[in-house]
Amino acid sequence: MKRTLQRSWLIFILVIAFLVGMAFLVVETVLGASDWVDQPYNGHIAGAGGLLEAGVISDRNENVLAQTVDNKRVYNDDADVRKALLHVVGDDSLNISTAIQSQFRSQLTGYSFIWGLNLPDSFRGGKDVDLTVDADTCKTAYNALKEYDSGACVIYNYETGEIICDVSIKTYDPEDPPEITKDNEDEYEGVYLDNVLSSTYTPGSIFKIVTAAAAIENIPDIWERTWTCNGKEEIDGGDVTCVEAHGTMNLKEAFGHSCNIVFAELAVELGEDVMTETAKKMGINASFKISGIKTKAGHYDVSKATTHQLAWSGVGQYEDKVNPIQMAILCGAIARKGTPVIPYLVEGTSGSMLKDMGLAGSASNGEKMLDSDTAKSLKELMRFAVQNDYGDDMFGGLTVCAKTGTGETLISEGNDKNDGWMVGFATDKDVPLAFACIVRGSSNYGYSTAGQVAKAAMIQAADSLRNEKD
Numbered sequence: 033m034k035r036t037l038q039r040s041w042l043i044f045i046l047v048i049a050f051l052v053g054m055a056f057l058v059v060e061t062v063l064g065a066s067d068w069v070d071q072p073y074n075g076h077i078a079g080a081g082g083l084l085e086a087g088v089i090s091d092r093n094e095n096v097l098a099q100t101v102d103n104k105r106v107y108n109d110d111a112d113v114r115k116a117l118l119h120v121v122g123d124d125s126l127n128i129s130t131a132i133q134s135q136f137r138s139q140l141t142g143y144s145f146i147w148g149l150n151l152p153d154s155f156r157g158g159k160d161v162d163l164t165v166d167a168d169t170c171k172t173a174y175n176a177l178k179e180y181d182s183g184a185c186v187i188y189n190y191e192t193g194e195i196i197c198d199v200s201i202k203t204y205d206p207e208d209p210p211e212i213t214k215d216n217e218d219e220y221e222g223v224y225l226d227n228v229l230s231s232t233y234t235p236g237s238i239f240k241i242v243t244a245a246a247a248i249e250n251i252p253d254i255w256e257r258t259w260t261c262n263g264k265e266e267i268d269g270g271d272v273t274c275v276e277a278h279g280t281m282n283l284k285e286a287f288g289h290s291c292n293i294v295f296a297e298l299a300v301e302l303g304e305d306v307m308t309e310t311a312k313k314m315g316i317n318a319s320f321k322i323s324g325i326k327t328k329a330g331h332y333d334v335s336k337a338t339t340h341q342l343a344w345s346g347v348g349q350y351e352d353k354v355n356p357i358q359m360a361i362l363c364g365a366i367a368r369k370g371t372p373v374i375p376y377l378v379e380g381t382s383g384s385m386l387k388d389m390g391l392a393g394s395a396s397n398g399e400k401m402l403d404s405d406t407a408k409s410l411k412e413l414m415r416f417a418v419q420n421d422y423g424d425d426m427f428g429g430l431t432v433c434a435k436t437g438t439g440e441t442l443i444s445e446g447n448d449k450n451d452g453w454m455v456g457f458a459t460d461k462d463v464p465l466a467f468a469c470i471v472r473g474s475s476n477y478g479y480s481t482a483g484q485v486a487k488a489a490m491i492q493a494a495d496s497l498r499n500e501k502d
């Protein structure tokens with residue numbers, strides 16, 4: 033009797049253990065299936081093997097960017113387009129984690145939550161993914177960028193959210209990927225990063241947009257004031273310098289000439305709290321989700337800064353960092369009375385899967401970054417900068433508001449090269465485009481480096497969009 037009882041207990045325990053195990057398996061299968069299927073050990077989907085199952089990736093004008101032909105993944109037939117869109121599309125290696133072939137793998141392979149890959153093609157959702165980018169614009173931006181060490185150029189439609197251009201260098205041809213070894217890893221440093229989404233840089237003078245916003249909102253007589261720049265001024269025991277003596281200026285002229293002394297003085301007058309609050313509201317420390325892909329947040333923190341460092345923070349030096357697409361979003365906000373539309377990259381698929389999952393793009397507002405009056409004033413300052421300092425014919429007839437910048441990080445690292453920026457937007461109703469371009473490793477200023485990339489890419493983007501409408 034005692035023995036029977038012991039056996040019953042043993043069987044009872046085994047049954048409980050079996051049921052707990054089954055429950056665990058069921059829960060894991062339901063909740064974790066999409067993760068499992070994406071794991072590298074699942075050769076059916078991950079890696080080049082998985083990509084062979086993947087659908088066609090196209091740009092906004094149905095140019096094929098990637099597809100499977102004769103059991104091989106092939107990319108666009110223009111090598112420049114392939115290199116320009118490497119970071120958006122991805123390659124067979126899946127090393128670029130933010131690329132569509134990495135991020136949208138299950139959608140591209142038609143993987144079904146319930147049926148896995150066991151459905152015939154005709155029953156699977158659409159496997160093709162349509163992107164918002166324009167291959168021609170990306171190619172143009174790439175050709176303007178490629179002479180530099182590294183950089184990025186992003187353009188998006190600030191009314192609809194569609195990303196027209198997302199180009200990052202360093203890059204390579206996905207049809208001929210480099211073998212990166214210890215010997216050549218310096219040459220390819222950062223090559224797997226989409227700098228548009230995943231890198232931050234010293235902003236230099238483009239940060240004067242933030243300091244100007246803080247000044248406009250907090251200094252009542254800001255428009256009546258004038259300043260005199262002698263090229264150098266001592267603030268808190270250290271010098272703040274300009275490239276030249278700018279003479280006497282009002283705010284507009286100081287912004288256009290990009291006078292460091294004026295904006296350094298303003299940052300000190302506004303103080304740590306106002307500068308921090310304004311930078312936060314304008315999204316400098318924020319990360320955004322672009323078609324589900326998280327961007328790298330920028331950095332503005334003066335909590336431990338001396339007054340001298342606070343001064344430099346107002347002209348985009350000190351420890352300031354910004355991300356390219358975040359700056360484009362900010363420019364979109366300025367163009368739209370303070371509230372940005374958040375950009376997106378994936379338009380949809382040939383089926384309804386992405387729409388069902390809420391992943392297909394559509395215009396959606398982000399948080400308000402500026403009061404509408406401040407946005408209007410910044411727009412005037414940025415318009416004035418183009419008209420008086422950069423040249424109004426620069427963008428081939430587009431009406432552009434912009435700001436250039438030169439981030440001097442590399443100089444302080446003992447290098448004579450620096451980072452050039454141009455950010456801005458066109459006010460033309462038919463081509464509402466905001467942009468941010470950064471070029472690393474040139475000894476020239478932002479206007480002649482990033483400015484020329486922005487110019488070429490914006491003119492092409494406007495042409496492409498206008499041709500679509502014809």
Ligand SMILES: [Zn+2]
Pocket residue numbers: 261262263274275276277278279290291292293294
């Ligand atoms: Zn100056």
